[in-house]
Amino acid sequence: MTNDAEELVRARPGSDETDIYDENGNVRGDFLALVGAAIADRDTIFLRQNVTRLHESEIGDLLESLQPDQRVALVRLLGDEFDMTALTEVDEAVRREIVDQMPNEQIAAAIGELDSDDAVYILEDLDKEDREEILAQLPFTERVRLRRALDYPESSAGRRMQTEFVAVPPFWTVGQTIDYMREEEDLPYSFTQIFVIDPTFKLLGAVDLDKILRTKRSTKIETIMRETNHPIPAEMDQEDAAQLFEQYDLLSAAVVDENDRLVGVLTIDDVVDVIHEEADEDIKRLGGVGDEELSDSVFSTVRSRFLWLAINLGTALLSASVIGLFDGSIEKMIALAVLMPIVASMGGNAGTQTMTVTVRALATGDIDIYNAGRIIRREAGVGIANGALFSVIMGCIAAAWFHNYQLGFVIGAAMIINLFAAALAGILLPLLLHKVGADPAIASSVFVTTVTDCTGFFAFLGIATWWFGI
Amino acid sequence: MTNDAEELVRARPGSDETDIYDENGNVRGDFLALVGAAIADRDTIFLRQNVTRLHESEIGDLLESLQPDQRVALVRLLGDEFDMTALTEVDEAVRREIVDQMPNEQIAAAIGELDSDDAVYILEDLDKEDREEILAQLPFTERVRLRRALDYPESSAGRRMQTEFVAVPPFWTVGQTIDYMREEEDLPYSFTQIFVIDPTFKLLGAVDLDKILRTKRSTKIETIMRETNHPIPAEMDQEDAAQLFEQYDLLSAAVVDENDRLVGVLTIDDVVDVIHEEADEDIKRLGGVGDEELSDSVFSTVRSRFLWLAINLGTALLSASVIGLFDGSIEKMIALAVLMPIVASMGGNAGTQTMTVTVRALATGDIDIYNAGRIIRREAGVGIANGALFSVIMGCIAAAWFHNYQLGFVIGAAMIINLFAAALAGILLPLLLHKVGADPAIASSVFVTTVTDCTGFFAFLGIATWWFGI
Structure with a gap:
């Protein structure tokens, strides 16, 4: 045992020293090893001394850092002294895994000790049968209170509220x-x-x-x-x-x-959790992943991401068919095949920029019918300005690369068209999705890149075909 | 004046009825029109009755919904009765615009009434000269308190704290x-x-x-x-x-x-603002936009997005040069040009999915050296599984489209390689950026798509060249 670890373990019970974390905010490796060894040795005295003194959120972090079989063993060894509130601090998959292994009597006894909002948080994940069995073992007034909270719809204020008040x-x-x-x-x-x-x-x-x-x-x-x-x-x-x-x-x-x-x-602590969940949801939806958590299984992750990739395959086939329209031109001028992904990629990036700002503004309520017109004009202006700049830059690069100044004009023209289209798609598509009641975060990016890919390929290959008469 | 608007205006002063909003949470159009007319008529009695009764955040929303010249006029007309706290609720650009037009004496008088955290929030945006002039007009103890808070680094707890306590x-x-x-x-x-x-x-x-x-x-x-x-x-x-x-x-x-x-x-209300700002920052960085706000000018927006697009142009040129390596093969088999963006696009999307989950896990501290190995293995597994699925699907589509089953094998092989590379890049690049102290949100997406574009083009065109011997 190192000196540091000794000190850590000797920290007096009841103190809320946060020294179970290393400087990166992760649970310390030596502490994890000590707890792991104590679980293997069934050393309940050590565990009761060193785990129960932790804050509920620290126990939550500890549980998430342990191996799955260690988690259940730890909860068993702590018995009555395990603070169920810690389960409100872990991922849903980890919580289910632990609760599924606990006998209903133990859950009922532990839930009696919790604030009602924490109790509801744990009960709402259980299947109906287990939930009823646990509720039946609680005193009458508590059972009525919890049932009333559980009767409110999921994600409602009634589910998150605490029924104790003065x-x-x-x-x-x-x-x-x-x-x-x-x-x-x-x-x-x-x-x-x-x-x-x-x-x-x-x-x-x-x-x-x-x-x-x-x-x-x-x-x-x-x-x-x-x-x-x-x-x-x-x-x-x-x-x-x-x-x-x-x-x-x-x-x-x-x-x-x-x-x-x-x-x-x-209370505000529950609200802070909600704010976090909402931001998390927006980020994940923009990135094309659903409600997945790090502790989800490979199978469920593959399934949840498959749909998004399948939709993307559909839109990629659509843009490929746009290219297919011009296969004759490409055959005659192979430089078109080399340059065409650049036009599409720049449009995709510019569109994503505008879309990100728009989706965020919709989420925070910063955009409304009074300023939408102003914002659309602004984005169109930004699109034209950056389009003009990159039109010149890319035009020069292409002309120099293929020793063909006419090719420079063609890609320049395609670039400005696509960056303008990107700006419009980036703002109008999220607004439209919002208007019809869909979540703009979830579908905007696939629609926006479809628009910019198709516009980019069509504009570049179309202008080239017309200009060079091929 | 409609009945609704009359009712709205008659709402008694001091009540905190939130009826200035419509059902979408935007400031009501009729209320905006009434306030606009009162500003034009310099009707201070109406404004003092109907604006000063609002909550500071409502005044903030009202200011943001008005035209720029109306904002300054409103603040002038309200005079001493304007609640400076409202300025902590608006975008930085709007705040600067209003504060720049206010005489320093008025700012000093108003700041004397504010809680110290709100006062610091407004003072820190001013240039040094104005700030000193305003501080000089404050009573000694208040000046010392505010100066101490302003001495702490930007974005530190000392800047956000309230110096009043019991x-x-x-x-x-x-x-x-x-x-x-x-x-x-x-x-x-x-x-x-x-x-x-x-x-x-x-x-x-x-x-x-x-x-x-x-x-x-x-x-x-x-x-x-x-x-x-x-x-x-x-x-x-x-x-x-x-x-x-x-x-x-x-x-x-x-x-x-x-x-x-x-x-x-x-206090928690300032912390809630910080949580919001951080989530905002992450989302915007992932989308390739910096600290921009909707109220920024076209010029500053063009400038801030230009850098990101320029970096993207560099990486797009890199992937284009990968295509350039195989121009001979494309010339002989034009189907390659049509299909190659599909392989790249699928890789880009799969990589973005993994990257989003990783960046988010890093931001919330859910990933650490103890579970990183497990998560890398999981992502690699997901990449191989989805790679295998889409390899078969896309292989069949390509074989049917170009009546060439060998082309199906080639694109299938490229697809599984690229989705595996996407999974690795999506998790390893953010981890690496985090390790070297960079913000993974800001640069991951450009690096990940560079990897998936180059790998996609190289794998597909390379395998095709080798397989068909072209």
Whole structure:
């Protein structure tokens, strides 16, 4: 055992020292080796001392860094002391793998300890049968709460909310409220505001904790509450809820049912996860990969990428058939075959640039009907300007390469046409997809490169055929 | 004036009704028209009633939706009642345009009202001379605070922190602390925890407000404080700070100087902005566009995209020269010219898929030296599997299209080679760029497509030349 590793292991329980990571933010190799050896030796004492003291997200990272068989063994060895919250911090594939190996009784016991949003996060992945068996083993009130959250649609605010909150009537004083919080045992694990409700649980307002602390004990709650705190309908999509949080810098927000009754609270930490998932989704869709995660199997990855590649094959055949139209010209002037991919490739890149900006602007709501016209004109201008520049550059290169200045004119003309087409396709196709309700991130790139490939080949080979009369 | 618009305008001041947006989340056209008309008429009464009641982010959206000359006019007409915080919610180009037109005295007066993090956000964009002039007009303590924050490097936690916070000594009781907060006038606008410091401002710990509210008045603060709250060094990059927030679900964190003295507090709303900016940056870099924003001018956009297109032209010339090696073969068999872009395009897409997953995994820290080997093997497997599938499919298509089954074998072989190369390039190039300290998002896609274009053309034309002996 190295000195560093000794120090790491001796770190006192309960401290949240983050020294399980190396300087790159990966779980340290010596720590992984120690844990691996302890799992092999079934050394529960070591594991309980050194794993349970970690933060839930650190345990999550540890689980992801271990081998699949080690993960399940670790959870078994920790038994009751395994913090199920860690499972909300790992990839879905890893979570399923671990949960599938746990007996339902253990899951039920562990879920009883969790905040409701974490419990729902784990339960929603299980198949119906297991879920019902686990729910049946929970106390009545908890079962009702969780079932209500699970009844809301997937990816809704109702699924992500925490059903534990502090709510008081409007006629209470600040003093009464503070006394209540001092005496009540069953409060949420942490909270930043309390809600004000009427006897039917209808939401009247909210008060931030700092406001309560600054106010005299005799003041009535109703005089310091904010009337509206952007209550979020439980059915609202989590993305829309996240946008409200961002726009109004919220830390938490009340979730209400269709009768404006308070049913839960959505907190910023869940919203941060949503923001991350959304950005992740956009990046992956632009890159032509679906919801895949690194822990997915080879088989499921092959399957999910196959469709995208098949669509691309279709569009590649389309552009190849454009080339096929001009096979006679190419036969007579082989330089055309050498140069044609350059025109297509430059168009593809310019189109991708414009498309990226447009897709991003649509995702963040920065583009609307009032500025769309201005942005289209701007992109067309950029396309023409860069088209003109590269038309001259590539014209000179081609003329020098094949000792044929006329070929330079031809490729220059094709280049400016294709970069202009690229700009238009890059902005109009995502706008069109958005307009018809499709996600512009998912399909734009294949459409844009189809346009630029076909335009590039057709313009270059067509102009050459006409110019040289071949 | 339509009924809807009347209702909108009549909404009582101080309410935070969000009805300035239409169902797509854009600022409503009728509201824009009303504001535009009021600006033209210099109707300050209307503007003060209907614009100042809005949330800062709504004023920001309104400013972005107006024409450039209207923006400056609106800010002038609102005068003292213009909430400078709105400027933290708009694009940099819009902010500069407005601030440049404001007299320094007005900026100084407005900045005095802002939280320090918002003040720094606006000051850091100004040129040195204007900044000094504005700072000189501020009260001493505020000037010192802001200057200290501005001294930290750009994009550091010190720049983003708020210098207002509540700090108490460890020997105070909960009761004393609450009484202090009730009496003290000069508290931050909102806060979720208080810090515990020694007489030299050294950070000892922190206590969440809910903990204070749950605890008896006689309890000493030191007995309920958490010993460490992931204090963030002021020099730390904002990205790293954001990762700490995400990992440990923080709402706010102490920012300390090199002597562990408390200098400020970083809050989750700023971190959410950082997370957004980072995701934005990754998406734009993958798409080959730099830091551009929709409000940038045509000229600056052309310039920023030119470099990327120029690099792409270089790589396109490289792949064209690979084709040039085989011009004799193409002349003898024109089908090669028609089919060769298909092999390159499929490789480019497969490579982009793998690269997207890798770049994203690097950005979120999901890939490390312990699982890199496993992931490389997985990607190679996916490449071979999809390569084999598309090798058969494309082989059959080519054989049928050109009535030449041998051509089918040739393109099939080239396809499997290129999809395997694509998988390796897609994972190894980003890892390599990351290893040498470059941002994998910025350069991976151009390198990956260079590999897949060159490999695709070389494999297909090379095998054909050898097979058919041409």
